[in-house]
Amino acid sequence: RFMVKDSGIGIPPELQSGLFQPFTQADSSTTRKYGGTGLGLAISKRLAEGMGGKIGVESSEGRGATFWVTLPVSVGTEDQSSTWPDARLRMVMLAGDTPENRKLWGMYFENWKIPYAAADNFSDLQKRIGELGAEGIAPDAVLLFDPIEDISVLRAGQILCEAGYHAICCLSGPDAELKASLETKGISVLQKPLKQSSLLDMLMNQKTVSGISARESSGQQEALPRILLAEDNGVNQRVAVHMLGKLGYVVDVVNNGEEAVEALRRENYGMVFMDCQMPVMDGYQATAAIRHLESEGHTPIIAMTANAMEGDREKCIRAGMDDYISKPLEIARLQEVLFQWGRISRGKKILSRESAEVIDLSHLEGIFGDEREVIADLLELFMDSTLNLRDRIWSEMSEQAQGCAHLLHELKGTAANVGAHSLENLARNMELAAAEQDWEGMKELASELDFEVRLAAEFVKKYTGETNAGF
Structure with a gap:
């Protein structure tokens, strides 16, 4: 039995029977108040019943709702613990979120063989860190779930970073401004719904207290993704290639957006650094073309611009870019971007719209x-x-x-x-x-x-x- 709880406005009994029917809406006022049921619950019902299970909801108005799924499954016989790499982290702490979610993440950490401690809020977290410090234990990472009841997540992350801890913030919704502020302070960012693999990969690639990444210490180094640089200025090209080369990356260079699109048709790249102002086709147009042609997956595109003006980042995000870096490039900021986006690349070869399936x-x-x-x-x-x-x-x-x-x-x-x-x-x-x-x-x-x-x-x-x- 799997359950998902929320603490929202709840669902009155007379509306519950129609929740799992596609596009059932009592009236326009119901839609405005509770939202359309859409397609998700109908798909969930079919999937659950197709697997021999059931799905339902328990709710009362003003008291939130609990959606549940029951599935007939047997206990596995194979030990799955060996499928996870040895993270070799001494301690991870987490603060915020609901008690149920903290318990769930605790189960994941136990499966990864990572010691952990949980705190309800930031005051409790500081107390727990102090207690562990008295025992000679320092957390390798602190996971902050936004929102935290007694402090803003930005301030909490800043305090931890200034104290020398690796802070990872899990945002509950899309907030480009908050994400930018966090990353400027050196705080790593993940987005809910949080995937186990994304968090583990971030933990495995961070520097531990010994100064060696967890992945390096476990002997599981991976080849770094190939990078495409779209930049029309020769000096800027040499600087960027030199910096990326020092960090161990192989870089292919193109001179405008049109060449970038063609390069992505031919090759798979783990990431693209895209100058915004280029001849023939600028970075915004090139990004739109790439997103339009992507048949599956998602290749991170990082905007590069000398115009560090208010609103530039939002313009880049709207164009389909994933992040923003100002020129002249700084090695520290470059490392942050590579760390954030370099391990989540799902780049696949781009197809023309004529040959790509509209639906996968x-x-x-x-x-x-x-x-x-x-x-x-x-x-x-x-x-x-x-x-x-x-x-x-x-x-x-x-x-x-x-x-x-x-x-x-x-x-x-x-x-x-x-x-x-x-x-x-x-x-x-x-x-x-x-x-x-x-x-x-x-x-x-x-x-x-x-x-x-x-x-x-x-x-x-x-x-x-x-x-x-x-x-």
Whole structure:
């Protein structure tokens, strides 16, 4: 039995029976108050029942909700502990979050054979660090879950960094400004939902109290990802290549955005450093083209610009870039960016839109196997949801309404569920623009939304037609 609890407004009994039906909404006021049920719960119900299990909810108005899933599984016989590398960390501490989540992360640390200690809040954390210090034990890392009840996470991380501790902040939602502030202070950042692999990789690659990374101490060094540098200035090229080379990276150089797009068609890169102002095609246009052509996965793109002005970072993020670094480059900041993004690259070879699948069928086949009829049914549900969301997004956008970001967040999630990666990336960029009330930026992206939805509709129509015809 798996349970997910929240402490929100709760769900009245008369609405609970329709929660797991696709797109069930009692009325417009219900949608505004509780949100549309969307496609996620309907997919979850089908998955649970397909595995021989059940799904349900327990809730009362004003008291939050508990969603649960039961699955018939047997106890494994193979010892899984050997599948995790030996992290060789002396101690990790975590503070904030709910008691249930702290307990869950404690189980993960035990599985990784990493000693840990948990604290309810920052005052408790400081007390625990002091107690451990009296025993000669210093934590190799401190995990901070935002929000922490008695202090801002930025201030907490700053205090820890100034004291010489490695602080890792787990943000509960997209906040580009907070993320930038944290990283400027030398605080590592992860985003919820937090993956075990992302946290473990960050812990394994950090410097321990001995000055050697945990991965190096366990003898498991990995080849560093190949980097693409898009920069038209020869001096800047030499400086960047020299710095990256000193850090052990192999760098390929191109002179403009058009060449960057072509290079990514030919090769897989772990990361791209992209100058924003280049001839032929600038960095913003090149990034948009790359995101449009990415068939699967996500290659981190780091903006480089000499214009360190307010709003530049947000402009880069809206264009589809992942982070921002100012020129002239500084080795410390370069290391931070490489540390943050260099291990999460999921770069895959870029295909043309003509040859790339609009929806990644391998994603759905990995869930449903060769059940084409089930996949076709799910895709039709997805398309109904997407068309409904698109119309509501246009309506909210025309009124510059606050609900637009919520709708785009829902679209991003449903697109991710079926493997519609281009639509997912576009919805993510539009969500950021909506959250910042950048309606001009929204208008620029809106035409792409219609294009992506039309491509998805054509794909679904073709797939369902072939399925019904018996192919």
